[in-house]
Amino acid sequence: MPELPEVETVRIGLSGFLPGRIVKSVKHDWPKGFPNAETDVRKFLIGAKVMAVKRRAKVLLIELSSGYSLAIHLKMTGQLVFRASGGEQFGAGHPSDSLVGDLPDRSTRVIFTFTDGSKLFFNDQRKFGWVRLLPTAEAQNIDFLNKVGPEPLSTDFTWKILRERLSRRPNTNIKAALLDQTVIAGIGNIYTDESLWGAKIHPSTLVKDLSDAKLKKLYTALVDVLRLSIEKGGSTDKNYVNAEGRRGSYLTFANVFRREGQPCPRCGHEIVKIRVAGRGTHICPHCQKSV
């Protein structure tokens, strides 16, 4: 669920809230998800000031003045919600797009409290997510980020780079290849389905069978879909919320994802849900022909 656009939306939100704030305390009872030793937490987190909030792939990196960073992965049901002191929930916006009420709630795993009384809540219903405190210089070297592929929205990501990255997995289907974080960073189930629909590629197509023309279409579709989703604040299916606890609206604009039974916006044929690469997969069987 949180894929690149969702994590980027959280990053943008937190960038407006966290820099300059000083961590006063941290409360959690989740050693599996936040395994750092208490002594390191006291030394490098408590009293540290937030300098910046960055993102690599689907990992958020909160840089601290101590030379350490918090690396956070939301996995499927993670939420990072900021509340100003006083705990006002909705700010000036519309409560109707808020998915979280009073915090902490039963899914709250970690609470960061800042010296001004504001708080950052890490909620994760399914506890797949994680938080790590580690030296900023080593943040890029944690196993996951070490192996991860290029950022699809970086200016030097071209269709030829996409082709080169995909060529590492010639005999697998394009859906599995796009989901593979070592091929390209940040793509998950939603944007795989949406971009393959945009490029009129069946998700079971083997990578080696894709022509350059198709790869160019896929490149364009992928970048467009990611950019549009960031513009719409990401996709909220069930859990995802931004740093204010609000829903994203991309799924309103989605063409196939979670739209089985509805007509394809391009040709009118019925969208169906199939299973590819072990994932629920949404396609228009008319636009996206099998190989």
Added chain:
DNA sequence: CACTTGACCTGTCCGC
């Protein structure tokens, strides 16, 4: 080695 499947979790939904 290349690729696929299962495990990790918990809440929700469906069928009996």
Added chain:
DNA sequence: TGCGGACAGGTCAAGT
């Protein structure tokens, strides 16, 4: 109504 089971999907580990 209650309950078991399937399902959701990001990533790593184990299996083929």
